[in-house]
Amino acid sequence: MPWHPLRRRRIRRYLPAAARDTVTKSVHNGAMQARTYLRVSLFAALIVIALKLLAWKVTGSVGFLSDAMESIVNVAAAAFALFIVRIAEAPPDADHPYGHTKAEYFSSGLEGLLIGVAAVLILIEAGQRLTHPEPIGAVPLGAAISALATIINLGVALWMLRGAKRLRSIVIEADARHIMTDVWTSVGVIIGVLLVPVTGWLWLDPVIGIVVALHILREAFSLVKRSVDGLMDKSMSDADLADLQAILDRFRSSDMRFDHVRTRVAGTRRFVSMHLHMPGQWTLQRAANCRYAVEKALIDAHPGMSVTIEILTASQESLQEENGNGHVGQTAADCPN
Numbered sequence: 001m002p003w004h005p006l007r008r009r010r011i012r013r014y015l016p017a018a019a020r021d022t023v024t025k026s027v028h029n030g031a032m033q034a035r036t037y038l039r040v041s042l043f044a045a046l047i048v049i050a051l052k053l054l055a056w057k058v059t060g061s062v063g064f065l066s067d068a069m070e071s072i073v074n075v076a077a078a079a080f081a082l083f084i085v086r087i088a089e090a091p092p093d094a095d096h097p098y099g100h101t102k103a104e105y106f107s108s109g110l111e112g113l114l115i116g117v118a119a120v121l122i123l124i125e126a127g128q129r130l131t132h133p134e135p136i137g138a139v140p141l142g143a144a145i146s147a148l149a150t151i152i153n154l155g156v157a158l159w160m161l162r163g164a165k166r167l168r169s170i171v172i173e174a175d176a177r178h179i180m181t182d183v184w185t186s187v188g189v190i191i192g193v194l195l196v197p198v199t200g201w202l203w204l205d206p207v208i209g210i211v212v213a214l215h216i217l218r219e220a221f222s223l224v225k226r227s228v229d230g231l232m233d234k235s236m237s238d239a240d241l242a243d244l245q246a247i248l249d250r251f252r253s254s255d256m257r258f259d260h261v262r263t264r265v266a267g268t269r270r271f272v273s274m275h276l277h278m279p280g281q282w283t284l285q286r287a288a289n290c291r292y293a294v295e296k297a298l299i300d301a302h303p304g305m306s307v308t309i310e311i312l313t314a315s316q317e318s319l320q321e322e323n324g325n326g327h328v329g330q331t332a333a334d335c336p337n
């Protein structure tokens, strides 16, 4: 998707002044390079899957089958990540004034369900093999093919980890770490399958398949959980919350207090809203200056964060926060029509 000048104006209109330039620049350049990394990882993963499926075909090993399945999971992850970066970077528009970052949760939820199904299929296959053991053949050839696939994976993962550090991209880092776990799984599977002809333990192969399948199931569970957390408007992490409070502490005084601080995370975007209470006799200009200073400090610390600050007097609360808290009886008589 080209970065159209019209869309650039759109994002500028919706963002507070301080965040505009940071966001437009970093979203633009970062996303372009992130996509290059993700595309390469996708291409490498296709080769890796082909090799691992070949290793399964020549040996008939359930262990190699489960390893190939895990790589398919990684391809799905990389493809979804590519898709997410595209959708999520689209600036807010009239239909989606808060942006499109929640797109991530559709894909991680769907991916979680799909890999969960894959894991169950491996478990069934391995279970059948446990009850009806079958010898596996051509183990050295299969192990060599699988080792080649693993070396490719390792190279890609290390290259992406370096890129993730340079671009400070969580998406690339997550993808690289995912591939890295795939490498460790493969090493375990190769060693296990090599042991089968040496020891004559036919049960070892399906057991390896079951261990890998359980690992994939855990992955599926955490993906689905992430989606649910996101769709349920989970707050920022404890570390980020502590950081937020530390920034607010710089502004707290006998005159100014914050309350009803609420945060939520939508994909890569963070939203925070709060009350800022101050003496009623302060001028609107002074109040606006204070509000601006707090907003700027928050956005400087978290570029792209969406900040909503409601200004209130020291004694007045907003009606929606005050349900059942006594102040609701206050009249609005002072406000001219």
Ligand SMILES: [Zn+2]
Pocket (backbone or CB within 6 Å): 259, 260, 275, 277, 312, 317, 318, 321
């Ligand atoms: Zn309040």
